[in-house]
Amino acid sequence: MNFKTIAIHAGHDPKNHLGAAMPPIYQTSTFGFRDVGQPGPYDYSRSGNPTRAALExxxxxxxxxRRGFAFATGMAAETTALMLFSSGDRILVQNDLYGGTYRLFETVFRKQGITAEYVDLRDLDALRAALATPAAAIWIETPTNPLMNLTDLAAVAGLARAHGAITICDNTFLSPYFQRPLDLGIDVVMHSTTKYLNGHSDVVGGALIAKREDLCDRIGVLQNALGTCAGPQDCYLVLRGIKTLGVRMEEHNRNALAIAHWLQAHPAVSEVLHPGLESHPQHSLALKQMTGFGGTFSFRVKGGEAQLYKLLRGVKVFLLAESLGGVESLIDHPATMTHASIPPEVRQRMGIGDDLIRLSVGLEHVDDLIADLDAALAQ
Structure with missing residues (x-):
């Protein structure tokens, strides 16, 4: 079946739920046993819940x-993924990434003996050099948050396999509608389901999906042992959002690309970072491994802090807020918001300067969004 059909029907058979067209919310912590020592398909909602199973x-x-796993937050999904590794393991990590992920590596897992080594994954020679020393995994964001750098997934997956490393790819920015890393050889796909999968800014959640049976078994054990799973109400909301994922992503993509082209010609903007623009240095890679560009991108503003703050305070339709992927448009200043947990000198080395703005372009009429940015930039 096609993607939009799968999004509506996968995981739920009405015949198994009294004909209910939508998956019911099994808001229960425990399930009765058939007999002594004979549990049914579910016994306790941490170990499994029918609503969560539908989402997974x-x-x-x-x-x-092969299997999906739903978690309470995106960070719970990341934490569970990192528990696949042991003290002494070395993980090669995208050198520009989400601030919360950087914080997790540096303030939590480094103390546990799991070391992150930051590598520019655009540079395959740099990756080969890093793999000369054994690594347990390669941690990928593509596009990166917020610089919109891309990783050649097929090439990195091939190098990882040759060196015995697991590949983990955050696919939050594009969703499976525009990019399917498992098809390109990646071992584990990760999502903040808070973002495009849910799409309505009314839930937080995370997900891991794997194809290798051994990894599925290990993630399943960790999800149950750590108790990082998502609750049934949150799973229901993500499932509801997924049913419109295809149509939403198409509109996010159209709106964001139109705004990126408009910003590219604006005199107050010094650079637009959007892989759908021919000016993006990895535009050809985007066309090769993505079927669309998503609704989130970044740009740089001329004029210093005063002008930047006028823009952030001047927008009326865009909401100054963290997160992305909802039906409403958001504007974010990574240096003081989503990436504030990264030390300033590290942010500068990554390229996340104070002049950088990230947009999550929603589903409002694109003319209204451009008019809002135009008026704010005019200030």
Whole structure:
């Protein structure tokens, strides 16, 4: 079946739920046993819940994986993924990435003996050099948050396999509608389901999807042992959002690309970072491994801090807020918001300067969004 059909039907069979067209919310902590020592398909909601199972089956179908796993937050998904590793393991990590992920590596897992080594994954020679020393995994964001750098997934997956490393790819920015990393050889796909998968800014959640049976088994054990799973109400909300994922992503993509082209010609803007623009240095790679560009991108503003703050305070339709992927448009200043947990000198080395703005372009009429930015930039 096609993606939009799978998004609506995968994970739920009405015949198994009294004909209910939508997956019911099984808001229960425990389930009765059939007899002594004979549990039914579910016994305790940390170990499994029918609403969560519906979401997890849908996620696996959308990403082309064997199993999906739903978590309470995106960071819970990342934490569970990192528990696949042991003290002494070395992980090669995208050198520009989400601030919360950087904080998790540096303030939590480094103390546990799991070391992150930051590598520019655009540079395959640099990756080969880093792999000369054994590494347990390669941690990828593509596009990166917020610089919109891309990783050649097929090439990195091939190098990782040759060196015995697991590949983990954050696919939050594009969703499986525009990119399917497992099809390109990646081992584990990760999502903040808070973002495009849910799409309505009314839930937080995370997901891992894998194709290899051994990894599926290990993630399943960790999800249960750590108790990082998502609750049934949150799973229901993500499932509801997924049903419109295809149509939403198409509109996000159209709106964001139109705004990126408009910003590129604006005299107050010094650079637009959007992989759908021919000016993006990895535009050809975007066309090769992505079927669309998503609704989130960044740009740089001329004029210093005063002009930047006028823009952030001047918008009326865009909401100054963290997160992305909702139906409403958001504007974010990474240096003081989503990436504030990264030390300033590290941010500068990454390229996340004070002049950088990130947009999550929503589903409002694109003319209204451009008019809002135009008026704010005019200030």
């Amino acid at each position: 089956e849908c996620l696996a179908a959308l990403e082309g994986g």
